[in-house]
Amino acid sequence: MTKDFPLVIFTLLQQMAAGGFILLALLLIKQQLNQASSLQLSRRLIVVLILSGLALATSTLHLGHPLRGANVLLGLGRSWLSNEVIITGTFFGSVGFYWLASWKKQEWVGLRKLSLVVGLLSGLAGLAAMSLTYMIYTVPVWDSWHTPAGFFATAATAGALLALLLVQPIEDFYTPKIQAGLHFVGLLGLLACAIVMGMQAAHWAGISTSVTTPAEQFAGYSSWMTARAVLLLAAGILWLATVLKDRITPISLLATLLLVLAAEGAGRVIYYSVHMTVGL
Amino acid sequence: MTQQHGFYIDTEKCTGCKTCELACKDYKDLGTEINFRRIYEYTGGDWHQDATGCWIPDVFAYYVSMACNHCNNPACTTVCPTGAMHKRDDGFVLVAEDICIGCRHCESACPYGAPQYNAEKRNMTKCDGCYERVGEGKQPICVESCPLRAIDFGPMDELTEKYGYQRDIAPLPPSHMTQPNLIIRLNPNAKSTGSRAGTLANPQEV
């Protein structure tokens, strides 16, 4: 597991960045990209860029030879790990281009829109590729629908909170309708995180080989599971309470996001720790 | 030589002496952390009552010596992002150590525990089937070292003709997954793949 710790950080940050960007791109795409509020929001996408950049930088920490990193290009099309890296790189590049152009080249409206669309699509494709990277036919604990479901649920939940934080100071975007939409996506994502967690635990309980079971692979299995459940519940209660009582503030959003990241981080630690193959 | 080669492992003869493992270590100059060949000790036992009412133990233990099976459908090469882990035309699955980025994805995928990460070299290493020796018409070191003659190696069609095509035994994975080039002679106590009748007695060692 320790060897996979950089991947816990990578998957979490990249899922949050991709989820947030996808939601914001959907909001921006319908707007005049040159109006003041659109530019304001576009420039705030530096946060997405930093998160995704940090994610990519962290992912190189689990390589023995990070300097040979370019060799992943050799597996393009054949290996999902290659595809994941290349698609995620495309995402980072499109977001970077879009952000930079929102400062320097506002007149390139068509190109900016194009980079927004490429960013949106590569964000989605990156989440899918990340899932397929782990859906290895010899690794029964990972090779199931729970992997993509869990990854997309994390992206929706953390992404919606990130999007809310970024649009919050911009009046034109922080409309009741958009707020409601983002809270809806995020809360639905949170519910999905909880459901997938339960169903995945049931799936794992049915897996064994002659040498081990998923729970035997990880000494902290039940305590980490409990911690994750408690954190998810806490995030849900805080989020729902602040929505229902109309007490949403940047602080409440940030607190909810931190709880969600802690819960999903615990989930990812479990995910890597229960790793086992169909054999030895 | 373009024929697919493979290993024959006789779990009836093998006494778990680990000579093959050490011969390989010596020949390949491996440190304490890396074992291209590993011996899995599968042990268990139960009590049963005979006709006279006596309780009798039926303890069992057998050994499965495993390296890389140079599979026909290798999980390791499928996931490798660089192609460093590759199956050659002659069937050997090798790591190109100068291309490998040390991502350890192959290690996650192989159900035989064959790819072994070398922390000093910071890249993956693995049993190469002693392909250089085989090219000179010799047998791999592990095969030659076995005092019990419990390992054989050769073109798969010859091995199949000699020994049959049993490939499944606990604690190995179901062979249909990666299609290993491996033939097993079953120990009388052999349990079937996936059986929970025994446990791995030497987890620290493999």
Ligand code: SF4
């Ligand atoms: S035994 Fe493992 S490492 Fe060897 S070819 Fe098969 S899948 Fe690859």
Ligand code: SF4
């Ligand atoms: S560790 Fe090396 S050989 Fe193994 S999958 Fe990664 S790049 Fe390929």
Ligand code: SF4
């Ligand atoms: S074939 Fe060679 S490299 Fe492979 S286990 Fe035997 S001695 Fe070691």
